[in-house]
Amino acid sequence: MNPPPHDKGRRSVFLGRLPLGERTFLAEALRTETVGGVLLLAAAVLALLLANTGASGFYEDVKNFHFGPEALHLNLSVADWAKDGLLTVFFFVAGIELKRELVAGELRDAKAAALPIVSALCGMVVPALVYVGFTMSGGGDMNGWAIPMATDIAFALGVLAVLGTGLPSSLRAFLLTLAVVDDLGAIVIIAIFYSAGISFAALGAAVLGLAVFWFLHHKGVRGWYVYVPLALVIWGLMHASGVHATVAGVAMGLMLRCTLKPGETTSPAEHIEHAVRPLSAGLAVPLFALFAAGVAISGGALTDVFTKPETLGVVFGLLVGKTVGVFGGAWLAARFTKAELNKELGWADVLAIAALSGIGFTVSLLISELAFSGDAGLADEAKAAVLIGSLMAAVLAGVVLKVRARKYRSLLDEEDRDEDGDGIPDVYEQDKPEYHLRMAALHEAKAAEHRRLAEVAGGADVTDDGPA
Known part of the structure; x- marks a missing residue:
């Protein structure tokens, strides 16, 4: 058993067993993300096929088709609508995840949160340093330093689904926590370093809209017909301000209430996340990938990826920087x-998660476009480097995960075992006296049945009430 949070005299367990409620929530959330990750993989493959076959002309025409009201500065291309519009839904869910982690998840206790936060921060700083090292030595463009910093949870779980490898819940929670902290870091970096020409009037109006959103929500006003139009106005104002529009999504997600009031079975944040997460994982992110990964x-482009300092910085930032940063931070x-460290796991398991965190697909592609917005060729090369670096990180993680697969299966079997059939895994009941009474009765019934069968086999006269 993990030591209780209030027991200050004992050491806490890293990657220990999750509380039952947290484990149940995590399983449901990651199931959606895993399906979304498979769709994301499919969208990326389709984008590459469209961009590298005879359909490339049609693909480019669709990407660059503009629509929207010019008077509101929203006459955007299809690719920009996916980047600035659909990804806001993704960051909205990320904001809810962060709020929940802070209120009820891994980040709610400062001491328990220290390790994944340190690990995530190291996993952001080291890749940036790797990129800076390559560009400084090769005279490259330093503006892409943030590209290899992000972790794509949907893509990482999609890789797990394709590999058919199941992780224990504690490892999945660690991966999710890393991704949540990464998302927060990414949105802060985008807001500070990749926003230009700030209109303080529009930004002030967006902040006022957020204040109205918070006031209505905390006063208990219900109805999508109130919040969806308000959210669109906030998004439009944030877009007009010059701050990247996805910041509006994170801000609104953080404002949702994650605690329960008397009479509630689910919090508003959990209810909204349950409704919006499939839209994010199943539609918004795959569509963004479809228009961003193409x-x-x-052969020449692949050669450029391994010869230019910017692209080398991205590839090795994702593959080496993320792995070394996350693993080193945890250690x-x-x-x-x-x-x-949980005695049932090893540092090889942390290495696998560290390698998985090098899959930086969605946010890395977004930052590639923002960092090199004035150089379309370099932006495409950076995207190719993201794809290659993420693929190499996935292969490295896959090798480690496959080596440890038997150990994972035994841990999962132990987590899921429910001998008394009450719907609660036995590992969560072992300290309850009533559990031991049920198990003693169950074992006695099994022993009696075995004796009965043995006597039948031996020719004894057996009645419905037992052996005569």
Whole structure:
């Protein structure tokens, strides 16, 4: 058993068993993300096929088709609507996830949160340093330093689904926490470093809209017909302000209430997340990938990826920087704090998660477009580097996961075992006296049945009430 949070004299367990409620919520949330990850993989493959076959002309025409009201500065291309509009839904869900982690999840306790936060921060800083190192030595464009910093949870779980490897809930929770912290870091970086020409009037109006959103929500006003139009206005104002429009999504997600009031079975945040997550994972992110991942890849383009300092920085930032940063951050935090690794797992498992965090698809593609908005060729090369780096990270993680697959299966079997059939895994009931009474009765019934069968086999006269 993990030590209780209030027991200050004992060491906390890193990657220990999750509370039952947290494990149930995580399983449901990641099931949706896994399906979304498979769709994301399919969309990326389709985009590459369209961009590198005879359909490339049609694909480019669709991407660059503009529509929307010019008077509101919203006459955008299809690709821009996917980047600025649909991804706002993705970041809205990310905001809800972050709020929930802060209120009821892995980040609610400062001491328990220290290790995944340190690990995630190291997993952002080290890739940026790798990129800066390559560009400084090769005289490249430093503006893409943030490209290899992000982790794509949907893509990572999609890779897991394709590999057919199941992780214990504690490892999945660690991956989710890393991704949530990464998303927060990414949105802060986008807002500060990749926003230009700020209109403070529009930004002030967007902040006022957010204040109205918060006031209505915390006063208990219900109805999508109130919040959807308001959210669209806030998004439009944020877009007009010059701050990237996806910031509006995160801000609204963070404003939702995650706690329960008397008489409630689910919080508003959980209810809205349950409704919106399939839209994000199943539609918004795959459509963004469809229009963002379509880069022309030829032999020469692949050569450029491994010769230019910017693209080398992206590839090795994702593959090496993320792996070393996340693993090193976890090890340092465990070495110098009271956290200790779950004895049922090994540091090889942390290495697998660290490698998975190098799959930086969605947000990395977005930052590639923002960082090199004035150089379409370099932006496409950076996207190709993101694809290659993410693929290499997936292969590395897959190798480690396959080596550990038997260990994972045994841990999952132990987590899911429910001998008394009450719907609650036995591992969560072992400290309850009534559980031991039920199990004793169950074992006695099994032993009696075995004796009965043995006597039948031996020719004894058996009645319905037992052996005569």
